[in-house]
Amino acid sequence: VRTLEHPRAIRAGELPVHGRLRAWPFTPLLYVGPALAVLGLVLVYPVLQSIWLAFFDSRLVTPDKFAFVGAANFATIGGDAIFRQALITTILFTTATVACAFCLGLAFALLVDDLPGRWGSLRGLLLAPWVTPAIVVGFLFLYMFDLEVGVVNLVLGAVTGTRQRIAWLSNANLSMVAVVVANVWSQTPLFLLMFAAALTTIPNDQKESMRLDGATAWGEFRYLTLPYLRNIMVVASLLMVIRNFNNFPVIWTMTQGGPVYATTTLIVYIYRLAFQQFNFGYSSAVGVVWLLVLLALAVLYVRLLRREPLA
């Protein structure tokens, strides 16, 4: 940073040649203008409109009844048993997914770290689920967990030698298991990617000196690897919690939130309220509550990023 104490101090990116243009400090905003215009239309305006709608009784089936109801929609949330269940489902779904994908991603990253020669390309193969579209992930596991022809039941049958089949997707508890397995499969690569990137930042001489000191593999992991990964672990987990709080396609493709409400997370509940029951007002109110939760998490995420520059 240059600190010339002169009225026409030269700062990076600001040269006196363009002093004339700089007289109007809003010129640079023209570059942001197109992006802002689009985001204003499809991001900012919808958010504001959502907040607005949350205060109205707005149902598509009775369009003439569009009426201001104050905070009534929010009051309804308090007594809504399905909302409470969806909240619990969301937390369960997210915790299970993030915990499992985290562990698998870490294990995979350690496995492919420093693989010699061409074996390094195995890492690329392990990323394959990441580029598989969410909807395909849904179809794939819908098929694999199928009652009759699903490979999961076929393998279980072959291993146990029985002909009994498990109804994964129509059982309230098992459907959650199936959805989480699909989700873990699809999200492990992102953890792998981030952990693998962080592993490359560990200096080689530190690894060597630890090995020379006779450290065990566990010791090396505990006292060298873990400290280097700690920040990225926190940030990646938070990022994935946010993502799964928004996760819709995998669940919707596999179970549509069912059986009944067993796999209805809040985001699925918001969709069902809006596009199955056409209750736009109440759906918006639930959406606004969820928006606030995500906003808080996003702010936390940004502050973590800013505080600790990573990698």
Next chain:
Amino acid sequence: MIGRRQWKVILRRGPLLALAMTWTLFPLYWMAVTALKSNLDIFNLRLELVPARPTLENFVGLWTSSVPIRSYLTNSIVTAVATCLFTIVLALLAAYALSRLRMPLREPLQLLMLIGQMFPLLVLLIPLYLLFLRLGLLNTNQGLVLAYCSTAVPVGVWFMKGFMDAVPRELDEAAKIDGCGDLGVLWHILLPLLGPGLVAVGVFAFLDAWNNLVFPLGLTTRPEARTLPPGLLMAVDSQFRQDWGGLMAASILASLPPIVAFIAVQRWIIRGIVSGALKG
């Protein structure tokens, strides 16, 4: 060449690596195998790991099916390519201002780009539906591209800014002394150095649009206006009911462009993801 010590590394990790590979690749393998089986073989309830009588009938069936899969495919390609190009241009301009120019509102704008990536799409859906209804954008590809931009643009700006920050400022300062304006610097100095950034942002926007289920599900009502994800989802309850071979063939069709794009630009996009996700 691989030395003895390195072979030991591979042998020691071998069993676990094999497990990791099986977990990751078996579902994809199973998808391919099923797509190559006739439904008769799929329903014979034996664990048939290699198709005994491979057939392409499921792929042929996609083209002759009663579901307008060709319209879905066209819509998917058109909207994804348009989103990709649109996002590159918008992100390039915005990232230039955020990375290089001094201006008011810079901090809140950066926050909007970062936090905008984390908004739940579904909450935007009702207002967008009502807005598009009024503007006549329901069931149009233009409408879908606009909607996709709500996530593609914030992410794109963020990535692009990361790539641009990595270009030394001395380069544009030198160009400015030679009489280059802001646009000139962007065009002559930065653009040639931003190849990987453009590719990463473009591929990301393409994938984001290609994989999007929420927006086309809510913003299209006519079958021929749908893209592949909502189109196939609807077909699961009709055409593909109990036709797993057909569904897996369609899934392969939907996965191919992302996988090809990924293989082509793996190196660059991983750098983009990592720098975008890790650096604040």
